Amino acid sequence: MxxxxxxxxxxxxxxxxxxxxxxxxxxxxxxxxxxxxCMDWMGKxxxxxxxxxxxxxxxxxxxHLEMNYNGKRLKMNIVDMPGISSKIxxxxxxxxxxxxxxxxxxxxxxxRGVVExxxxxxxxxxxxxxxxxxxxxxxxxxxxxxxxxxxxxxxxIIVANKIDLPRSRPKLVYDSFPDHKSVAISALTGENIxxxxxxxxxxx
Amino acid sequence: xxxxxxxxxxxxxxxxxxxxDKIRFIVGKVKQxxxxxLEDVLKPEEQAxxxxxxxxxxxxxxxxxxxxxxFNKNPSGKGFMRWKNKPxxxxxITIIAPANSVNVLRETSSIISLMLKQG
Numbered sequence: 001m002x003x004x005x006x007x008x009x010x011x012x013x014x015x016x017x018x019x020x021x022x023x024x025x026x027x028x029x030x031x032x033x034x035x036x037x038c039m040d041w042m043g044k045x046x047x048x049x050x051x052x053x054x055x056x057x058x059x060x061x062x063x064h065l066e067m068n069y070n071g072k073r074l075k076m077n078i079v080d081m082p083g084i085s086s087k088i089x090x091x092x093x094x095x096x097x098x099x100x101x102x103x104x105x106x107x108x109x110x111x112r113g114v115v116e117x118x119x120x121x122x123x124x125x126x127x128x129x130x131x132x133x134x135x136x137x138x139x140x141x142x143x144x145x146x147x148x149x150x151x152x153x154x155x156x157i158i159v160a161n162k163i164d165l166p167r168s169r170p171k172l173v174y175d176s177f178p179d180h181k182s183v184a185i186s187a188l189t190g191e192n193i194x195x196x197x198x199x200x201x202x203x204x
Numbered sequence: 205x206x207x208x209x210x211x212x213x214x215x216x217x218x219x220x221x222x223x224x225d226k227i228r229f230i231v232g233k234v235k236q237x238x239x240x241x242l243e244d245v246l247k248p249e250e251q252a253x254x255x256x257x258x259x260x261x262x263x264x265x266x267x268x269x270x271x272x273x274x275f276n277k278n279p280s281g282k283g284f285m286r287w288k289n290k291p292x293x294x295x296x297i298t299i300i301a302p303a304n305s306v307n308v309l310r311e312t313s314s315i316i317s318l319m320l321k322q323g
Contacts, residue, residue, distance in 0.1 A: 086255050087269025087303035088262060104264055111259040118256050138310045140272045144255065147248025176313065 008061075009123040017064065017075040018204065021124030023117065023149075025141045026053035026083030026110075028130040029161040033187035034062065034080040040193070041067050046080055052096040054110035056082050059120055069201040081120060082113025084141050121148050126203055127156040128196075133168040133184065137176045146180065155203045158182040159196060164189045205266065208237045208305040208320060215243045223250065227257050230300055235267050239301040239318070245274065246298050254300070271308050273299040273316050 009019050022030045034046035047060045060080040067074040090100075090107035098106065127149050131137050149156045160173040163186045170184035183199055185192045211233065218226050227250065233240055246254065251272060258270050275297055301308075301318060309317040 084255065085269070086258060086272050088259070089268040089303070090264050107262075107264055111262050114259045115256050118252050121252065136311060138313050140251075140274065143274065144248060144251045144272075148252050151248045 005119055005123045009125075013125075015075070017077055018125035019079060019123060020076045020200070021079045021081055021120055021127045022130060023081050023127055023145045024083060024130035025132070025139055026085055027051070028083065028132045029187045030083065030130050031056050031060070031080050033128065033130055033159060033161065033185075034060070034078055036187045036190060036193060037078060038062055038065065040190075040197075041065050046078065052093060052098070052106075054083060054085075054088070054093075054106060054113065056080055057106070057109040057113040058082065059113075059116050067197065067200065069197050072201045072204075074201060074204055076126075079120060079124065081117040082110065084114055084117050084145060085110075086141065088114070121145075121152065121154075124154060126200070127154055128159050128200075129156055130159045130161050130187075131173050133160045133162050133170045133173055134165050137173045146177065156180065157196070157199050157203065159187075160184040161187050163191060205304075206237050208239055208302065210239045210241060212241045213243065218242055218244045223253070226250065227253050230254060231257050231261055231270075234270055234300055234302050235261060237302050237305055239306065240299065242298040242300070243296060244298060245296060267302065267304065269303040271299070271301040271303050271306055271318075273301075273308065273310075275314075275316070 022034055024030050031047045031049045038044055038046040042065055046062045047056060049055060059082065062078040065076050065078055088107050088110045090103040093103035093106050129142065129145050131142055146156065158173065158177055158180045160170040160182055162168055163170055163184050174182055181199060183192065183196045185196055221229055230240060254272065261267060262269055299316065305321055307319045307321060309319065
């Protein structure tokens with residue numbers, strides 16, 4: 001599978017495109033962000049969002065997105081990754097009204113999704129790590145993602161998401177990761193999304 | 205399931221293992237309901253490998269994954285990710301616990317609270 005992902009990335013690069021990977025924990029708002037970017041630049045959404053964790057269970061690739069920012073033309077392929085987690089308990093899905101069978105199936109797909117997201121770490125050119133600002137940012141998953149991106153010299157932007165919510169604490173994210181490029185946004189409302197586009201353009 | 209046990213493992217034990225064996229050693233222990241306290245910092249790549257291996261071992265009933273926890277020393281007082289050529293700063297400890305047996309409370313970067321779930 002890793003070879004297959006490498007081949008895809010090589011094809012993208014041959015076309016002058018780069019691969020933008022969207023990473024984060026389940027329910028951090030990765031697909032909402034992918035949808036926001038795709039709506040803004042392509043006029044269509046990337047995927048389905050849901051309050052049930054692990055809605056995105058396979059990497060969702062949106063090809064040939066063109067972003068024109070202040071005269072800079074960027075051609076990219078967006079990969080909306082499954083949420084990375086170190087534990088998956090099907091019983092958590094039962095609380096959302098899924099049947100036992102549906103919950104176990106979702107858990108199985110979610111474990112495969114985590115493996116796929118980790119494999120993609122070798123094949124992205126720029127990463128957005130989405131952190132939910134209504135939760136504490138000390139989740140080990142965030143550290144694993146940021147540590148791996150740094151170890152592989154992949155440029156990364158921390159996206160402190162959900163600033164439209166009252167319990168949002170974007171400053172805690174900035175203070176926790178002071179040596180990372182960060183931006184606070186609401187992927188849902190689009191608040192401050194222009195600043196994210198500026199950082200993406202600056203990173204290429 | 206047996207009551208969880210805590211094993212404290214010195215650095216020389218895990219450092220003596222090949223990377224693949226280290227991951228298998230950890231997952232094997234945690235699957236036996238052992239909470240591991242390693243005097244070692246797993247590299248980011250090893251942590252990703254550990255999560256990947258964990259996903260392959262989840263059986264959806266008795267083993268639902270791990271809690272992986274590290275401390276990150278904060279010499280500057282400005283954040284907990286200052287690893288300066290070392291993974292996870294000056295942290296010298298990694299805790300890996302079976303997710304079915306513990307709840308983790310982590311409200312600040314300086315305290316990790318593990319609460320054992322009642323049988």
